[in-house]
Amino acid sequence: MALSDQFVDELRGILGPEGLVMSPEGRLVYECDMHTYYKGIPDVVALPSRTEQVVELVRRCHQHGVPVIPRGAGTGLIGGAMAARGGVMIGLNRMDAILEIDLPNRCATVQPGVINLWLTRAVAERGYFFAPDPSSQMVSSIGGNVATNAGGAHCLKYGITTNHVLGLEIVTGRGELIRLGGKVADRPGYDLTGVVVGSEGTFGLVTEVTVRLRHAPEAVKTVLASFPSLVDASHAVSDIIAAGVIPAALEMLDAVIIRAINAGVAPVYPTEAAAVLLIELDGPRAEVERQGERCATVCRERRALEVRVARDEAEQALLWKGRKEAAGAVGRLTASYLLQDAVVPRSKLPDIMQEMQTIAARHGVLIANVFHAGDGNLHPLICYDDRQPDELRRAGLANEELLQACIALGGSVTGEHGVGVDKAKNLPLQFADADLNFMYRLRRVFDPPGIMNPDKLLPSHPACGEGFRPSRPTLPAGTWI
């Protein structure tokens, strides 16, 4: 969209010349997130360093009816931080201060541009950590984690981002600065903090976050169990939880990804396995010992080929290095891939793993799996070569069928990455029209002018663009109108 010179001058007046990216090359950097299929170049990138500047920017955009696209580190996997209709992208990276560490109240207050891992590093020596740990935690921002309600390997035991956010400051689509929640957990009124977490920048921009800090556990044990089939490993996942053990993390990797990691990262996992489970237990030492034995017994009952406990911190770190660098290792397997993030109830893992093999065979595609098995949160990587148009088509079909199979098993279209542009069209699989319309009305409460991150999170109505509409009641066949 064309922005008037007067409007751009107003933005420059708020931020100064160093606060705007105007050049075509500069803006190109911001054309997509890590889902590079969806592209949209913003007309301007604004880089505020103070909350008052964010307020002023949004007010001007509101006056001129210009879309606002919040952006953290741009590691999203949903086509969220990209300018589908142009407009002003507001990058929060310069607002990257840890404002307060309050150990007596076990919380910290940070600006949105703080990188997830920085917070744990800032408190680790004092025996604390910030629990939500997306695999992107070295690079993704806490503002982005809040906006997408990020999960991670250790969220099985500790909960996802929303369970760790106590309070928020946001600038709404109207340019109001509001504070939600606070350090005290039980506050009167609506849980608006919970409503904003996961809203993907469609309500406004998060400019400050108060999060819980957790005390580091006394002991940590990492167990690796290998299995002759994905189905055996999937049964073991449910059996471990049913045996009363909640591991801090319970991850599964299949033979395809094991091959890629062993070749690309380090020879970490057993080559003969069809699947491995990476199980991390933490807590008081005696309890961790007992849980380790229980997990080993369950895995052996499910035909484990080998159950190995990491001997020391170095081996533990190596086992996790393979998992955390899996996404990079996939480059050895394929030129491109579609990454799915659907969920099934964990007891349905054996069914979906079988179904996935059938879908892969039907469409002649290679699917690699590395995922948060304890949460039933799948991350199949559907491989294709984009120089072969038919491969992309077949990968797309496999992707859609897999999503529908997860929903049919009682699952969800997304477990942690969020919706963005990518999954918006899929929400009607999971929600009734009335549910979606209610969400749409809620969005308008925070963003009456409809400028915040358009086209993301909710499906657009084909006739009127943004905004969902009730389906018309169908008339019986043969009715005269």
Ligand SMILES: Cc1cc2nc3c(=O)[nH]c(=O)nc-3n(C[C@H](O)[C@H](O)[C@H](O)COP(=O)(O)OP(=O)(O)OC[C@H]3O[C@@H](n4cnc5c(N)ncnc54)[C@H](O)[C@@H]3O)c2cc1C
């Ligand atoms: C290798 C890799 C591994 C990953 N692993 C995981 C994982 O384990 N778990 C997981 O959940 N995700 C994972 N992700 C996805 C991604 O890292 C997360 O979604 C992360 O939370 C995004 O943070 P970001 O700062 O990069 O946000 P961005 O990508 O910049 O933005 C994400 C969304 O949030 C909005 N947004 C950003 N900042 C703000 C703000 N301050 N206020 C309002 N809205 C805002 C944007 O508009 C966009 O819609 C992974 C990504 C990669 C590349």
